[in-house]
Amino acid sequence: MSVLKRIFKSNAGVRAPHYKNTAESETLVMPPPERVIISMQQHIGAPCIPTVKVGDIVEVGQVVGDSDKPVSAPIHSGVSGKVAAITELVLPGGVKTSAVVIQTDGEQRVYQEIKPPAVENYQDFLKAVRSSGLVGLGGAGFPTHIKLNPPNPEAIDTLIINAAECEPYITADYRECIENTGDILDGIQAVMKYLNISKAIIGVERNKPAAISKLSKAAAEVSEPGREVAVKVLPSRYPQGAEKVLIYSCTGRMVPPGKLPSDVGCIVMNVTSVSFLAKYLRTGMPLVDKRLTVDGSAVKEPKNVRVIVGTPVHDVLEFCGGVKSEVRKLIMGGPMMGLAMMDDQLPVLKQNNAILAFAEEDVLPGGQSACIRCGRCVRACPMNLLPPSIEAALKIKDTEKMAKLGVMNCMECGCCSFSCPASRKLVQSMRLAKGELRKAQAAKKA
């Protein structure tokens, strides 16, 4: 049965094109822009509240926003300069939040209190992770200090490092593997030490041979009995990097619906996150910049750029030689799961890993035709769902049926819409269905 399951599951997902055009582009550091807009919502959880006011002078690494809620992460300034305004911002996806606007002075003075954190034990480590401002850098933005503090720390036996980078175009994590291999291994060892985990697996898709050989060599050097680090080569099939799929590929364990990786003894961290952690423990400089892959048919010089968090997207595109044709679609993140932006003045967030600017010809036409029940979406769904049935349940607002069909398992990876010959907007329907179901469940509780 498990053999059958394995064969069956290996078929899920889609063979999305890779478009890793920027894989060999070494990371360039973009100078600080004239002004940064620092969003107070750069993570899953409670938004931060600005801790500075208009007219304050801030320096690199200084906290500008924080929250006393447990699920949140502090936000730091990546520039030195003067707070010009505190405004409202509508992020891609429609979330409204406040933002601190800082006029930079170009001096990039480092905040005086920046020094390597003193970490003696697990509690110190968690505190340090929180003050680093680290969130899941793979795109989700879940606060790392919460992730590293599972309810059952003694049951965690495997640390999985996500270096799959299955989204087309994006090469930011790949560059991290090539450029900062040492930091990645240092970060892994730190997490293993403080959480007492005996095994770490770095998952990399087969289409990145250079990263695989570099990481394998480094992993072999640091591996020791009781603290093993291994590299797992994954098939190049989207969405290998989706948390549940990755855990299954690396360990054969399946995370049940509604459960967390820690329920099957795993913690999953993005490769750039873990590498940043090592850097933070060494220098004490919080998360204030981020490597982005800038690509897409409208970009003149696609490349990987290290950008200060809060830099407007427009400035990043200008740094990449500007645009060669009118941008009709601007995406924050990858083409499969990224969010379309409505404005190029929006700032870069911590968890961003790509900005894609597309010209007219790459914008998908809006129309859709009738479902022909070909089953391509069913074959593609890594969560084993039936998108057409969920769409039908949504049409009649049958929330009971939606729950029965397991719509909450949908992670919006996009495989169904990608493979639909009728171009049905299935992901959009899944999102709407999830919203309807949440509303109905909330009404039931009330």
Place this chain on the structure above:
Amino acid sequence: MENRLVVSSSPHLHSGVSTREIMLDVLIALSPAAVASVLLFGWRAAAVILVCVASCMASEYLSAIVLKRPQTVGDLSAVVTGVLLAFNLPATIPFWQAAIGSVAAIVVVKQMFGGIGHNFVNPALIGRIVMMASFPSDMNNWVTPLQGRMVDGLASATPLESMAQGEMAYSYQQLLVGIRPGSLGETCIIALLLGGAYLVVRRVISPAIPLVYIGTVFILTWIAGENPLIHVLSGGLVLGAVFMATDYATSPINTAGKVVYAIGCGLLTVLIRIYGSLAEGVSFAIVIMNVLVPLIERATRPLPFGEERRFAIWQKK
């Protein structure tokens, strides 16, 4: 600068596959059998195919106008229905009867139930069944291929008919190549299998339905003490299993459902062939199983990733 950014839900990439492309693949897969039918039954086979395709397309085009629906004749699904209906007719069929079958298939079965993807039974098969009920003698006017190129060729019995009477007049080689009386598209097994292989390679159909359907017929006829090879090679089994039972709209969407459905098709085909008054049972078997598809799908619904297998029917939460 004016902001002309398009904001839409992810994903922002598409595989590029379209309904039209899938239907084109099916037509490509049908072409070897179409060529074989012309070689075997002469020009009239081509004429019947043309009449069916033309009347199906016209029905589709006019239905969309009358029902005020978006025009779907361009997706080529009506062409596929036309070719499949023609494949199920004797080469001697009067053209006007073929046209009536086509109208019944497209207007009644497909468009009146909501258009592409919404028909609950296979349109081409219902077209054939309507014609069998309306024009029984013309629908059973079989000619022997190669000799009977004329309209009024030698009327003869199909292998299944002669087998039902206890005699076998055709060799395996003749059955494989299609030198035997029968519907114009069903006889050349080699051409049909070639088309089926193409569809599987192009991932248009899953091999589950044809394999399980044909396998079930083989095993059951063997158990019943008949010659299983002759059962598989004659009648419309291969045409039905590869091209009709795999129709997207009328077969289960999940693999487990496909297997159950195909076993049902095979079982009913054998029951009709051996115990029924008809010599051939593929059309009725598929149509009956078509109707059961929603029930099969409900009973075999796949579980979300990571959920424990509980048999939905008797282990309700």
